[in-house]
Amino acid sequence: MSTEAKQITKKSVNLSEWYTDVILRGELADYAPVRGCMVYRPYGYALWERVKTLLDRRIRATGAEEVYYPLFIPRSLLQRESEHVEGFSPQVAWVTIGGGEKLAEPLAIRPTSEAIIGVMWQKWIGSYRDLPVLHNQWCNVVRWEKATRPFLRTLEFLWQEGHTAHRTEADARAETELMLEVYRALAEDDLAMAVIAGPKSESERFAGAVETFSIEAMMPDGKALQSGTSHFLGQNFARAFDVKFLDEDNIEKFVWTTSWGVSHRIVGGIILMHGDDNGLILPPLVAPYQVVVVPILFEETKAETLRAASRLTELVGKGRAFDEPIRATADLDEASTPGFKFTKWEVRGVPVRFELGPKELANSRVVAVSRDTRAKRELRFDLEAGTFDHEGLSEMLGELHARMRARARKELESRVFQIDGFDEFSEVVAGRGFALAGWDGRPETEAAVKEATAATIRVLKSRVDSGKLKSVYSGDSASYLAYWGQSY
């Protein structure tokens, strides 16, 4: 499996080929023998598991509880909310045969779970004392997509979907905003990405939502990546599924609901946003391994260097960074050269590489190399005494995280362009980044812009007073200042 020996395509030369190369050669994932589906290999799954761990911690801190609703949704349930079914039915995979017989009613593989959840809530929720209901599930969903790419867009994908029911509109709106902030914090504080956050325009809303909020990251090719969405569903689903509660004032009312999700697509964002010509650069909080120890082997000192490398790896794992145990591994394969291993682990984006040879051992030091800058630093490692400079390593990881975050922020800022004319607009959205431009609030203008430039409103930045700003394309008075861009 030593495919790493071959050079990967340079990121600066061809982003798309580089993306495929790092995923396949870094052994994150592979194409499944089903169109549009992928297989997670151990390293890729470990990366997703880290995202899960970090996000789940934030979700649970909001009070949400873990649940599991079924994979199948009978057709009649999916049809109850009219906008919902209209939005999703073109993308549904239908089970029509089970146990050797044609089913009386086809079952949808869940594209999202609002419909089946509505039915259960109708049963469970009776009084204001049962509210709020804060549920989250980690599961697989299926949407029949045409063009697919590993992580970014797949028929089956892994995600988390949160669903909440509230007593008042204000509570539900507050939940929607809270979760948008959770997603922003995940992306920026944990994954060292930079995002813009805000409401979508009507045409880009979740099917059945009153309002959709999104976090959007900017990729190196100037395209936006929608990386998490939070929906205020109003009472649409409550009405469709008759989810009512008896309020304290003894009046029966419909609940107010929200839903929110982040999928494995954000792994695609991590990959695209942070890598360089040599491969992935994984933010230390999410890296399956934060450190890889590479022993520098010479014939006469091989055995002791290998032993020391094992011992060092074990010692490193006893330290902490970001309030968690440090994740370290050693590459003790005797059949490959240090150079081969450097390349292999650079492709895989391990944040810090340790180089340990007889010279380092003699000096009670290990050479530590940051993945992003390749800057070297020596850290104290005394094999005899069994001591290691955990603080120095933790500092390196913290600094690396800070650098990655700052770079991402700077990159994002350099890709937002205040736009006046439509020519400039078209040029910006065709590969440069976000166009910050006025919108008259009319879907027709959005549709015309999309037709002409493939760009859509990613999020609305703010309302603007009438007459202060002109809308892109139409030239009419703008109602909103919006971030426009092409997207994945």
Added chain:
Amino acid sequence: MSTEAKQITKKSVNLSEWYTDVILRGELADYAPVRGCMVYRPYGYALWERVKTLLDRRIRATGAEEVYYPLFIPRSLLQRESEHVEGFSPQVAWVTIGGGEKLAEPLAIRPTSEAIIGVMWQKWIGSYRDLPVLHNQWCNVVRWEKATRPFLRTLEFLWQEGHTAHRTEADARAETELMLEVYRALAEDDLAMAVIAGPKSESERFAGAVETFSIEAMMPDGKALQSGTSHFLGQNFARAFDVKFLDEDNIEKFVWTTSWGVSHRIVGGIILMHGDDNGLILPPLVAPYQVVVVPILFEETKAETLRAASRLTELVGKGRAFDEPIRATADLDEASTPGFKFTKWEVRGVPVRFELGPKELANSRVVAVSRDTRAKRELRFDLEAGTFDHEGLSEMLGELHARMRARARKELESRVFQIDGFDEFSEVVAGRGFALAGWDGRPETEAAVKEATAATIRVLKSRVDSGKLKSVYSGDSASYLAYWGQSY
């Protein structure tokens, strides 16, 4: 949602109704609006998550890595291994429509993943240096069952499936045995169940396996529950999917594979095996909460008792039991009585209940009640000093675990009957337990016994020398001593 106020059916009166009652009223799960599917509510999902945590730890300790293979298996792949397809196709759910169009080839929802894994391994495995491959995934699978019950048998179920590839037959056989032992240890050491473990007869093997091993627990109604299986697949799947490697001797060989799985059915086993007339009794290692603090409220001391209960819960959570932080919760609902809460948490099977009132507070004590014996013990709790007797609690939990384990073992032993005649055999398997009886090794004998008594061979205990023992039913010389029983 205060349905607990009603009495649940007594376990000693009607096991089946009791089972449904504890699941629904204990809010573990509910029936989904799709035949044979269930919804996990937070308490039930937390229980499953505990099983996952405990089992995953054991699986990872064997060196297996987490992966994720896709939900869909194209029909042609499922058909490659002939016994496999024959065994599973009657149970498959087929997706025939996707994205609004009839699919050229129907896609099976995975009933198990050997087929799709075979294709990937054919691609990834090239040399003996790539072996062993040790993969495990936690996922949902679908089998179109006729009669279903929550946890015990559902159309969609949650499980883990491990798949491994090895260089030699010996390695693969060792893996099969290792995982059987992992499952035994999970059931007995973590879940305080008692099981018998051993090989299945040919007719009960996994479709495509050379040999299947199983752990079987005995339920209070005298029926066996197959709780985990480990399969030695020989080279059957390797041949069907052409998974070869170049060995050290430069000869191309087929790999040897295994697969092994435990599903959420084991949650059904925990429920059935340990409960009593008052509800669940959860083994402390797997209980979502190990302790529930119930404040005893009087009007004049309400506020301080509630505060003390919160403080106690927090303090308890800082202690450890079974090498993990103790999981404690407080029931601070002011609208319900202590008696209501006692019943509620007994139905839910929380191992230890704390009762904290003004009297206990004045004496710097809390009353601790074991769920199984209802024996009371006082534990030191000094609110002022902020101290609590963690050791005493940890001891209580340890003793409870040991009692539950011993009871389960004793119960199992009391339900194994050495059998001579067929009348006695029939009587034993019809509700008393396992019949330990001879088998002549012929499938026809097994089939006839099944026809006559609904009992099957659960596992083979040992080979017996010719002439030493007679086979049940046929009266011929027995080749095996076997555990026979009806099963879930």
